[in-house]
Amino acid sequence: MGPNGLGMDKDTKDDYLWDRSGEPDPEVRKLETMLEKLRHSRPAPEFPVIVQPSARPWRVAPLWLRFAVPAIAALLMVAGALRLLVKPKPVPVAQAGWDVVRVEGAPRLGNQTITAAAAAGKLAIGEVLETDAVSKAGINDRATGEVLVEPDTRLRLLASNSAVKRLALERGTIRATIWAPPGEFVVDTPSAVAVDLGCVYTLHVDGDGNGELHTSLGWVGFKFGERESFIPAGAMSRSKKNSGPGTPYFEDASQSFRAALSTLDFEETGSSPRAAAFSTVLKSARRRDAFTLWHLLSRVALHERGPLFDRLAALVPAPAGVTRDGVLNLDRQMLDLWWNELGLGDISLWRNYERSWSIGRTPAR
């Protein structure tokens, strides 16, 4: 997938060269293999501490200012004390919330139906927005982004402050285009929590509380307890209530690969069907599916981790500092180093933002 609509002619659409999507071009692949040994690998030097010169350096204030400042401060303190004594009437504060527009039909915002006559409203904290089978709505926050609410959807705004914007999607589908800083836009679902890391995705929750997340651009974190999935553009992850997110995979993976993955993630099977599913996943994994195998490392039993390591290493060689033993023991640092070799961005992005929101959070019930 690339930025389409750029006015390219057909022959410029060599997707593998552009973003490594689609079938690998053998010539490009050969060049990559040949040249990757020259890739940058040297760690950062020890940077000196340099405090940048201020644009407006402080100067010694003139003599009159040295007396004027304490005098003004004293006046302000007196005025403040008087104001406390007088106790002014509370001033109404603008309610925090998101703007809502009707896109189709008659979505309901709290007790109010948004019709063509009254096309806009405000989704306040704690309030519910609901669409029926023929209605759609849009919600918008200038500092955060835009969310299209598809038919048969029910969501609630849980928080909207400078640190976090949080929705609970109880059922239905939303399409989010988010430009808030990574980690700020969070959606709780009954089966997992979606954390936007930039910036376009679709999230669906079915009637049983199970979910599906598709990332169109950037990537999204999907987490339940210790089980986490990083979902890059072009990939998706299913999630099941009480189990959390399944292993994410690229949507162009083969049907057999996807079915086998579903067996491993969600089905209670005997050892023989599970072994068959595991074998299918290993055999049919493409280079592109390395990120799926990376996720599987922390989800399979110890005896399955060895063959998984070998297959992943065959697809994307483990970088310096990553050992077999370390990976089999799920060494977080080594797993993160290997992730960074997958060409899907730096995992430190997730690690940084994960700390800020995940503590004490649980999915919506």
Next chain:
Amino acid sequence: MASASEERLERFAGDRLSPNAARECVQIRDHQDDSALVEAARRGDRSAFGRLYDRYARMVHGILLARVPVRDVDDLVHDVFLLALPRLHTLREAGRFGSWLAAIARNRANDYHRSSVEEVEFSDEVVERKSDGRMAPRAQVDAETTAVLAAIRGLPESYRETLFMRLVEGMTGPEIAAHTGLTPGSVRVNLHRGMQMLREKLPRGALDKPQSG
């Protein structure tokens, strides 16, 4: 609600999301991220500058690789960041860190050539600095690789930089655009035309056989 917002919502009300809205959010996101790190680095936060290094070192490496011998590229990458750090206050728009840094890298490569007394030859050897300070080979570069490097270096500047970032540094087109400040369209054209010219320059059959090891 402002009508502009309604228009933006309508743009992705259909089955397909608007590429413009998507691009807008990517650009804002990158801008915000870099801005926060640059501001922190300006306040003396070395770890923030370290994160900028992690984010941009491959871009700088690719730019330098297009201009200077392989053996000196790693040292020059450090030089570029050490040059940039005390000059951060001169960067007017913190969100344009990537294109600003790319310009410093190009200037550093030019200085390298100006200060070299002898004519510089591109070395086939990839070296790294050991803990005792001496240089040692990091990788063997065979004749085939040397020929490919030379062919890429013979391409126009914008093509060779973009190809080095893609083929050597493993960056995708969207990443190259986000880092360098070029539009995705320009990067895509650079990659496509650069690759086309490279195919023409390389001896027939050079890319036919699978690469061993």
